[in-house]
Amino acid sequence: MIFVALAFPIDLPGRDAYYSHFFEAIHSLPSNQTSFEYPPLVERDMDRQMMYEAFERKIKAHGFPGKSCLLRTICEISQHSIEEPNGVLGEIIHIIFT
Structure with missing residues (x-):
C-alpha cells in the first residue's frame, strides 16, 4: 500500500485553511514467480x-x-x-x- 497526502495552505485572513488531496494505491503482489507476468519490452529505437x-x-x-x-x-x-x-x-x- 502507498499513501500520499498533499496539503497546500490557502491565504485567508484570520483563518487557517488548507487545500489537500489524499492518494491511496493498493497493488496485489504476486504470490510466486510463476504468477508474475513481465510486460512486453518496448523498442528502444523509436525513430x-x-x-x-x-x-x-x-x-x-x-x-x-x-x-x-x-x-x-x-x-x-x-x-x-x-x-x-x-x-x-x-x-x-x-x-x-x-
Whole structure:
C-alpha cells in the first residue's frame, strides 16, 4: 500500500485553511514467480517516422485529418526558433517536430 497526502495552505485572513488531496494505491503482489507476468519490452529505437505515424493515428482517431494536421504542426513549429523562451516542454515539442 502507498499513501500520499498533499496539503497546500490557502491565504485567508484570520483563518487557517488548507487545500489537500489524499492518494491511496493498493497493488496485489504476486504470490510466486510463476504468477508474475513481465510486460512486453518496448523498442528502444523509436525513430521519427514511427512517432509521426503514432501521432497521425491518434489525430485520426479523434476525427481530424491526421496527415495534414501533422504536416501543419511541423510547419508552424519550424517557423519558431528554439532560442525563443518556451520552457522545457516547448523545447521538447520543438525538438520532436523539427
